[in-house]
Amino acid sequence: MTFFAMMDRRRKATARVIFSGTILINFTLTLSHACGKKAENRQDRWVVIVTISTEKENALQERMAKLGVREEDLRETFIRSSGPGGQKVNKTATCVYLVHVPTGLTVKCQQERSQTLNRFLARRLLLDRIERLQEGILRSEKEKIEKIRRQKRRRSKRAKEKMLEEKRKTAERKRSRAKPGLDESE
Secondary structure, three states, X not given: OOHHHHHHOOOEEEEEEEEOOEEEEEEEEEHHHHHOOOOOOEEEEEEEEEOOOHHHHHHHHHHHHHHOOOHHHEEEEEEOOOOOOOHHHHHOOOEEEEEEOOOOEEEEEOOOOOXXXXXXXXXXXXXXXXXXXXXXXXHHHHHHHHHHHHHHOOXXXXXXXXXXXXXXXXXXXXXXXXXXXOOOOX
């Protein structure tokens, strides 16, 4: 639920920024708003809304563009997290499951209790994997090219002499193994 959705529910709210990207909201919810009854019992609640800074979002978008990943290529699902975090992770779908359709790479992120933060972290993890995949392909292609280049290159004079000497030794060894009755000149 966003801050504006909470304001629409006629709650009295005060907001303040704790640090960049996080808003702490104190809202007073009267029971008359919650139950539709007239009552003066009040509950004060603090809600932390985590947002990602625009610099980080822009950096992520630039990285996605650089790697050729589009938002349309991603299939995103939200599932319930597991592990520590109590009721917050057990009742809400904060775990993000991302699939990059063209490559088939998948990422599951449940590091934080916030779905927004997990979405950001999942995208970052997915970009890391795509980058490693692309670098691996480029590296293997470079290795193949280098191998062919080494094979085609001319040998140095010394290497050529060494190779010819080895060939002579091998030929002599083979001649010595031949049957004594056979003559090579015939």
